[in-house]
Amino acid sequence: MKILVCISKAPDTTSKIAFTSGNTSFDENGVQYIVNPYDEWYALVRALELKETLGGNVTIITVGNAVDESIMRKALAIGADDAVRIDAEPKDAYYTAMQIAAFAKNQSFDLVLVGKETINYNGSQVGGMIAEALELPFVSLASKLDVADNVITLEREIAGGVQVVEVSTPAVISCAKGMAEQRIPNMRGIMAARTRQLTVVPAVEIQELTSYVLYDLPVAKSACKMISPDNMDELVQLLHNEAKVI
Amino acid sequence: MTLVYIHSENGLSKAAKEVVTYAKKLGDGVSVITNGNTAADVLTQLGEYGASSVMVDRSVSIEDHQQLLDLVVFAAEKTGATTIIFSHDLTAKAIAPRLSVRLNAGLVSGATDVPNESNAIRVNVFSGKAFGFVKVNSAQRIVSLLPNSIQPEITGSVCGVEEINSGAVTGRIKLITTKKPEGEIALPEAELVVSAGRGLKGPENWGMVEDLAKTLGAATACSRPVADIGWRPHHEHVGQTGVAIRPNLYIAAGISGAIQHLAGVNGSKVIVVINTDQEAPFFKAADYGVIGDAFEVLPKLTEAIRKFKAGQN
Numbered sequence: 001m002k003i004l005v006c007i008s009k010a011p012d013t014t015s016k017i018a019f020t021s022g023n024t025s026f027d028e029n030g031v032q033y034i035v036n037p038y039d040e041w042y043a044l045v046r047a048l049e050l051k052e053t054l055g056g057n058v059t060i061i062t063v064g065n066a067v068d069e070s071i072m073r074k075a076l077a078i079g080a081d082d083a084v085r086i087d088a089e090p091k092d093a094y095y096t097a098m099q100i101a102a103f104a105k106n107q108s109f110d111l112v113l114v115g116k117e118t119i120n121y122n123g124s125q126v127g128g129m130i131a132e133a134l135e136l137p138f139v140s141l142a143s144k145l146d147v148a149d150n151v152i153t154l155e156r157e158i159a160g161g162v163q164v165v166e167v168s169t170p171a172v173i174s175c176a177k178g179m180a181e182q183r184i185p186n187m188r189g190i191m192a193a194r195t196r197q198l199t200v201v202p203a204v205e206i207q208e209l210t211s212y213v214l215y216d217l218p219v220a221k222s223a224c225k226m227i228s229p230d231n232m233d234e235l236v237q238l239l240h241n242e243a244k245v246i
Numbered sequence: 247m248t249l250v251y252i253h254s255e256n257g258l259s260k261a262a263k264e265v266v267t268y269a270k271k272l273g274d275g276v277s278v279i280t281n282g283n284t285a286a287d288v289l290t291q292l293g294e295y296g297a298s299s300v301m302v303d304r305s306v307s308i309e310d311h312q313q314l315l316d317l318v319v320f321a322a323e324k325t326g327a328t329t330i331i332f333s334h335d336l337t338a339k340a341i342a343p344r345l346s347v348r349l350n351a352g353l354v355s356g357a358t359d360v361p362n363e364s365n366a367i368r369v370n371v372f373s374g375k376a377f378g379f380v381k382v383n384s385a386q387r388i389v390s391l392l393p394n395s396i397q398p399e400i401t402g403s404v405c406g407v408e409e410i411n412s413g414a415v416t417g418r419i420k421l422i423t424t425k426k427p428e429g430e431i432a433l434p435e436a437e438l439v440v441s442a443g444r445g446l447k448g449p450e451n452w453g454m455v456e457d458l459a460k461t462l463g464a465a466t467a468c469s470r471p472v473a474d475i476g477w478r479p480h481h482e483h484v485g486q487t488g489v490a491i492r493p494n495l496y497i498a499a500g501i502s503g504a505i506q507h508l509a510g511v512n513g514s515k516v517i518v519v520i521n522t523d524q525e526a527p528f529f530k531a532a533d534y535g536v537i538g539d540a541f542e543v544l545p546k547l548t549e550a551i552r553k554f555k556a557g558q559n
Contacts, residue, residue, distance in 0.1 A: 013505055017375045094346060119373050123355040128343025137418045140340040158336055160481055161426030167419045177487040178480060209352030213366050214379040224529050229538030232550035238534060243516040245495040
């Protein structure tokens with residue numbers, strides 16, 4: 001099995017979200033970047049489990065700058081065999097997906113795995129875009145993934161339930177909760193990852209299709225109105241007359 | 247021309263009416279493409295929400311994303327659409343990105359509003375902690391609208407429905423089984439949601455959550471630990487790693503409100519929190535709070551709702 005896992009950096013869940021330059025860019029001041037949780041916990045860990053049972057090789061790929069090498073080393077520490085960085089600022093999902101597709105095109109990966117979305121842009125776009133560019137089947141939001149004799153068996157989320165589907169390799173899969181459990185890298189893995197060679201690939205020329213032109217923060221909620229547990233009639237009246245939701 | 251893709255399995259969903267209303271607000275003519283079993287005299291009602299015509303291909307399966315993609319491409323070419331709209335559901339997540347590459351058209355995922363005066367579209371970013379405004383640089387654009395972002399509006403009258411054969415070919419993904427409980431309100435579309443967490447102490451106590459949900463006409467949801475230990479099915483788990491929802495009313499009982507849980511519910515219009523611990527972080531994100539034991543508060547609230555509903559009739 002030759003598996004490509006696409007990883008993205010994302011601000012740590014507890015990061016303060018703020019913007020600079022007249023609200024046109026994300027304020028990275030004091031922000032700690034991690035591997036996007038869906039990419040790490042589900043896509044990467046499941047890829048490693050498949051490698052451990054079926055043999056093969058797991059390559060991780062990210063589109064980013066030299067400062068993003070820390071997330072590549074984290075993925076190597078967890079157990080990836082190779083790490084590739086497309087040397088470019090990821091401008092939008094299309095740009096990112098086309099860079100990865102251009103790299104993967106002639107490499108005959110059996111599986112290309114992505115997380116179901118990033119926790120910063122939440123677009124769920126990159127996986128489907130890679131699949132289309134490579135003319136491969138795409139199964140989105142898979143919560144289980146098994147491979148036997150070149151047939152991939154998956155469970156995918158549907159509205160209010162799950163579906164079991166099958167598809168032959170090669171395919172692109174977006175990975176959601178349920179597929180694997182987070183792995184904590186051990187000290188040996190961390191030390192070994194420090195000195196590993198990272199492959200840097202120049203970007204191809206791609207026009208981005210979308211741009212984020214402005215950001216904004218939601219207005220802070222006004223203080224919570226407390227209601228006595230013995231006065232549920234009051235709560236119902238507030239929900240009806242004040243909040244107008246029932 | 248604006249093209250809208252909708253599901254129409256067993257009638258018209260609220261999400262379908264929302265996307266047609268949204269398309270109408272963009273100002274161009276609105277064409278709808280759909281598949282499924284809904285009768286033509288029901289589909290014709292989409293005209294009331296702004297559609298000028300509806301095309302339906304009965305041979306295309308809702309389960310086959312590759313076929314659905316071909317269907318939308320066929321309709322986009324036929325109508326010469328410059329904007330293509332989806333509801334931001336699981337189907338859109340599977341096919342809109344492919345369509346973006348196929349048509350070389352920019353995709354805005356999870357729009358929460360119509361384009362602003364500079365033609366940028368608002369979306370949620372950082373898991374609901376901020377908004378971003380996205381501009382599309384290509385001639386054609388694709389927008390998926392987050393459910394419950396706008397209300398359906400009746401502005402017109404019935405329209406024509408055309409049965410078509412798009413020639414969409416069967417995809418390579420084979421469906422083996424579907425596991426879906428019948429008769430429940432689908433969580434992502436629900437306007438009212440009652441949710442509970444570890445404070446309920448065990449799956450046997452979910453009856454009072456279900457009673458309240460049933461009385462309200464709400465869907466049920468749960469926190470992550472509850473789904474992880476198997477008290478409730480995974481598809482009910484709302485939060486960062488589960489489903490993100492934005493109902494009009496979210497009632498949370500026995501959930502402390504960790505940041506990962508809030509990421510899945512912070513788009514809710516009104517949040518009610520019931521918790522014994524007055525220091526629970528969820529109260530900071532709530533509109534109404536009740537400090538008390540869910541075991542006492544939930545039945546009382548159900549009774550109060552019942553009384554209120556009886557008074558309305």
